[in-house]
Amino acid sequence: MRVGLFVTCLADVMRPSIGLATLELLKREGCEVIFPEGQTCCGQPAYNSGDRHTAQEFARKVISEFADVDYVVIPSGSCGGMVKTHYEELLNDSPEYRARAQWLAARTYELTDFLVNVLNVDSFDTTFQGSITYHDSCAGLRELGIKKQPRKLLDRLNHVEVKEMSGPEQCCGFGGAFSVKYGDISSRIVDLKCDDIEATEADAVVLGDLGCMMNIEGKLRRRGNHKTKVLHIAEVLTGLVGNETE
Amino acid sequence: MEITSQQFKAVSSSKLKDAKLQKALKQAKGGFVVSRAKVVKELDNFEEIRQAASDVRDHCLAHLDSYLEEWERRAQEAGTVVHWAESYEELNSIVVQIAQDNQVKKIIKSKSMVGEETGLNQYVEGHGIEVKETDLGEYIIQQAGEHPSHIIAPATHKSKDDVSELFAEKHKRPRLDDAEKLTHEAREILRPHFLDADMGITGANFMIAETGSTVIVTNEGNGRMTTTMPRVHVAISSIEKCLPTLDDFALMMRLLPRSATGQVISNYVSMTTGPKRAGDKDGPEKFHVIILDVGRTRVLGSELRDALRCIRCGACMNHCPVYQNVGGHAYGWVYPGPIGSVLTPAYNGIENAIDLPNAATMCNQCGVVCPVKIPLPDLMRKLREKQFEKKLKSNMEHWSLRLWAYLALRPKIYSIVTRVMARIGRILGGDSRRIRRMIIVGQDWTKNRDMPAPSGRTFRDIYLNKMNKR
Numbered sequence A: 001m002r003v004g005l006f007v008t009c010l011a012d013v014m015r016p017s018i019g020l021a022t023l024e025l026l027k028r029e030g031c032e033v034i035f036p037e038g039q040t041c042c043g044q045p046a047y048n049s050g051d052r053h054t055a056q057e058f059a060r061k062v063i064s065e066f067a068d069v070d071y072v073v074i075p076s077g078s079c080g081g082m083v084k085t086h087y088e089e090l091l092n093d094s095p096e097y098r099a100r101a102q103w104l105a106a107r108t109y110e111l112t113d114f115l116v117n118v119l120n121v122d123s124f125d126t127t128f129q130g131s132i133t134y135h136d137s138c139a140g141l142r143e144l145g146i147k148k149q150p151r152k153l154l155d156r157l158n159h160v161e162v163k164e165m166s167g168p169e170q171c172c173g174f175g176g177a178f179s180v181k182y183g184d185i186s187s188r189i190v191d192l193k194c195d196d197i198e199a200t201e202a203d204a205v206v207l208g209d210l211g212c213m214m215n216i217e218g219k220l221r222r223r224g225n226h227k228t229k230v231l232h233i234a235e236v237l238t239g240l241v242g243n244e245t246e
Numbered sequence B: 001m002e003i004t005s006q007q008f009k010a011v012s013s014s015k016l017k018d019a020k021l022q023k024a025l026k027q028a029k030g031g032f033v034v035s036r037a038k039v040v041k042e043l044d045n046f047e048e049i050r051q052a053a054s055d056v057r058d059h060c061l062a063h064l065d066s067y068l069e070e071w072e073r074r075a076q077e078a079g080t081v082v083h084w085a086e087s088y089e090e091l092n093s094i095v096v097q098i099a100q101d102n103q104v105k106k107i108i109k110s111k112s113m114v115g116e117e118t119g120l121n122q123y124v125e126g127h128g129i130e131v132k133e134t135d136l137g138e139y140i141i142q143q144a145g146e147h148p149s150h151i152i153a154p155a156t157h158k159s160k161d162d163v164s165e166l167f168a169e170k171h172k173r174p175r176l177d178d179a180e181k182l183t184h185e186a187r188e189i190l191r192p193h194f195l196d197a198d199m200g201i202t203g204a205n206f207m208i209a210e211t212g213s214t215v216i217v218t219n220e221g222n223g224r225m226t227t228t229m230p231r232v233h234v235a236i237s238s239i240e241k242c243l244p245t246l247d248d249f250a251l252m253m254r255l256l257p258r259s260a261t262g263q264v265i266s267n268y269v270s271m272t273t274g275p276k277r278a279g280d281k282d283g284p285e286k287f288h289v290i291i292l293d294v295g296r297t298r299v300l301g302s303e304l305r306d307a308l309r310c311i312r313c314g315a316c317m318n319h320c321p322v323y324q325n326v327g328g329h330a331y332g333w334v335y336p337g338p339i340g341s342v343l344t345p346a347y348n349g350i351e352n353a354i355d356l357p358n359a360a361t362m363c364n365q366c367g368v369v370c371p372v373k374i375p376l377p378d379l380m381r382k383l384r385e386k387q388f389e390k391k392l393k394s395n396m397e398h399w400s401l402r403l404w405a406y407l408a409l410r411p412k413i414y415s416i417v418t419r420v421m422a423r424i425g426r427i428l429g430g431d432s433r434r435i436r437r438m439i440i441v442g443q444d445w446t447k448n449r450d451m452p453a454p455s456g457r458t459f460r461d462i463y464l465n466k467m468n469k470r
């Protein structure tokens, strides 16, 4: 099975451990992993800022890069949602690319969805131990229906206890450019998220989107919380965590 | 109503610091969300009903001209006088004309968002006619001289304490602290007005084509008194509120109260078909309906058309993380929250509400609760596209995006630039691995948050290195 890894621009630059952990998970299951070297971004920043033309260029680029794989796996619900639910509409003025966008969408999976629903992985070898609380990032949840998948995976870990927060589906306030353009509002929203996370007293908050992770981690630390870890689910499933992978 | 949406950013920041407002918002937030979730769960086919309602609204909008004509014909057959208004001024002057023709001195009014759009109260009062809001929430904000901050709970930005203070001051009576007593006092003050008002003004949630009726959905008895007690009743609505049949209305009613307040049915559903007939015990002698079309026809022919399906339940704002924290006034016009972020620029011109479609996380908490499935984030994105086309984006945003896109579409240069950036970021992060203050871009991020530093090497770098070593 040829699996294309779309690592996402944010993970590439900010937190490569997410890519390494994803790679590890796929390899362990015997996938032949392809990493198209020219990959950068899915185009969402342009799309959401209203620059449709540039977003189309990115969509065509991604479609061409992943033209000969059986699956594309993305460790992000937000970028996965972009490819799976927006490319087709974005490219609807070109019948050729529209069809190719459909083709790609059908093969593209968010990581946890792929592990549960395509690979049926049932055990993980990880060094991670402790209690965690899972935050459902918006695009993964509402565009791709990622809700049970990560919980199923976490349930299979022997030394991990899941403590649900009161509002796991409540937006963390990241929203891409929103977090910078409307910093005050964004910061207030994530403050409330942090209250909810801390109330669980979990050792770590785990999620599947680096944008939201940076937002939450940045806020927790500014609040003086240096204890609660902020982890990507791929990091938890492999034990390859954050900076330790350098 | 005058539009102040261009001040969104500054106003929202001050609202975040307004302790009183924050307290009131916190109280309000839980209530609607929790009760809606409960009643929605009780139905096992809520999603099917949503789809059906969305389809009915779409059908209606596709044939709006013929349904409006049918409605007008039936309404006239029942004795209703129908007026069409193409501007706010026109609607307001029709109301004043009706009042003057009927020697009206005092008007009692039940909630109307269209009336907020046109600034009706001020206009009518300017012509020497007294207007009393009778819906409790509207009464409170009329006393306070404010505007609604929510489409179904207009005074939701006020805490009970605020109301106690306000009533004590305006009613010149001892301060009361109990919500029930406060309501009672407002009723007592309003009662004589119901008895001597000459005219009643209401909104209309829907107009039903097959019967020529107008409908109001309320939780307070004031609506019914406003439609039946005064000699003259004027209902104001807008063209998109038309529904083909009573069955369609029944379908909407399965969704509206559930989505709005988490009730299975509202306390009152009042349907008015023409004035009082011979033998009727009550009802107005004259019944006028004024239907507004400001912006609607234009939106109907645009990419934003889906927004006209709205049945004004307020669920989108109740579930919006931005609205929940800044409240309705920050949005600067009649309709706040996600639907407001679409309608405000759609009706007033996109250059007059630049922030609104951008001040959203695109979380889609609104879209999934909207009873008529309006894809609110998609509509906001369409508005962003319009802003981009019209070059209404700030220079900073425009050029940083251009630079990023230039690089990210050229992988070779991009890989070098990102490798350097990851290094620099790592160094800036220091031992704590956090950046506490960013300059040029992202200052607003680090004002109240740290920025986790990159870990030093890009994935591409690590991966390709590994592959080469093999």
Ligand code: SF4
Pocket (backbone or CB within 6 Å): B259, B309, B310, B311, B312, B313, B314, B315, B316, B317, B339, B366, B369, B370, B371, B372, B373, B374
């Ligand atoms: S947009 Fe939808 S959720 Fe918002 S008020 Fe209208 S009908 Fe209700």
